[in-house]
Amino acid sequence: MQWLRVLGKLLISMGIGVFLFVLWILYGTGLYTARQQNQLAEEFDRLPAFERQTPEGDPLPPGPPPGYDPAPGAPVFRMRLPTIEDEPMIVVEGVGVDELKLGPGHYPSCRPGFERPLCTPYEEAFPGERGRVIVSGHRTTYGQPFWALNEMEKGDPIHFETRWGDFTYRVTGKEVVPANTQEIVVPSKKYELVLTTCNPRFSAAERLIVFAELETEVAR
Amino acid sequence: MKRSWRSRLLELLLWAAVAIATAAVLIALTDEILPEPNF
Numbered sequence: 001m002q003w004l005r006v007l008g009k010l011l012i013s014m015g016i017g018v019f020l021f022v023l024w025i026l027y028g029t030g031l032y033t034a035r036q037q038n039q040l041a042e043e044f045d046r047l048p049a050f051e052r053q054t055p056e057g058d059p060l061p062p063g064p065p066p067g068y069d070p071a072p073g074a075p076v077f078r079m080r081l082p083t084i085e086d087e088p089m090i091v092v093e094g095v096g097v098d099e100l101k102l103g104p105g106h107y108p109s110c111r112p113g114f115e116r117p118l119c120t121p122y123e124e125a126f127p128g129e130r131g132r133v134i135v136s137g138h139r140t141t142y143g144q145p146f147w148a149l150n151e152m153e154k155g156d157p158i159h160f161e162t163r164w165g166d167f168t169y170r171v172t173g174k175e176v177v178p179a180n181t182q183e184i185v186v187p188s189k190k191y192e193l194v195l196t197t198c199n200p201r202f203s204a205a206e207r208l209i210v211f212a213e214l215e216t217e218v219a220r
Numbered sequence: 221m222k223r224s225w226r227s228r229l230l231e232l233l234l235w236a237a238v239a240i241a242t243a244a245v246l247i248a249l250t251d252e253i254l255p256e257p258n259f
Contacts, residue, residue: 010235012235013238013242014238014239017238017241017242017243017245018243018246018259020239020240020242021242024247084233094247097251158246
């Protein structure tokens with residue numbers, strides 16, 4: 001039964017290959033994202049701050065200047081969730097597969113480089129601006145930035161460091177919705193923030209949504 | 221018939237290559253294997 005022996009060895013080898021693949025998914029992707037985050041942090045820290053007032057000295061409204069359209073994968077701001085994660089994260093522009101491998105992604109408006117359904121036809125909001133700022137991130141794999149998002153409670157702070165100021169939001173609630181819901185990506189007249197990720201862990205069946213509202217702005 | 225150590229080593233390397241190739245194919249197909257959109 002020589003062929004049976006060969007088949008057995010083949011299946012064992014392929015099984016080891018599947019095991020290596022699982023190791024890559026669970027740990028290798030995290031190493032990849034950590035390296036990308038280091039590079040993005042350096043890049044973000046080199047970017048100049050935006051002017052906070054007009055040449056006449058009048059204060060500008062919070063937010064980036066008109067026409068600010070970061071490219072897919074570009075670092076847009078730094079986010080810290082002190083109750084669930086010690087390290088701050090660089091948030092990149094876009095929520096596509098490639099962008100979320102770099103870190104959490106900021107939901108963009110539809111423009112060149114971003115296509116439906118991974119962008120919104122509405123004006124995108126950035127931290128500090130009126131509207132709904134939406135940030136999505138992996139619950140598992142690729143650094144799993146939102147692994148413990150379910151542990152956030154009402155009142156927990158969420159800090160943002162941007163090129164136009166620093167902002168703190170406070171969690172107001174959380175909700176689990178079906179993965180295909182369209183109710184999250186909508187315009188808002190409030191100064192609010194929405195964090196989204198997969199739910200439960202290791203499944204894409206639902207989305208865990210955390211809602212927050214702007215509390216303070218600290219001029220840079 | 222007793223096999224030489226060289227023959228056994230070559231066979232081990234062959235099966236190791238099969239394991240690595242399997243992992244490489246799965247990694248290359250990650251985006252297709254995992255649910256879309258996957259978070």
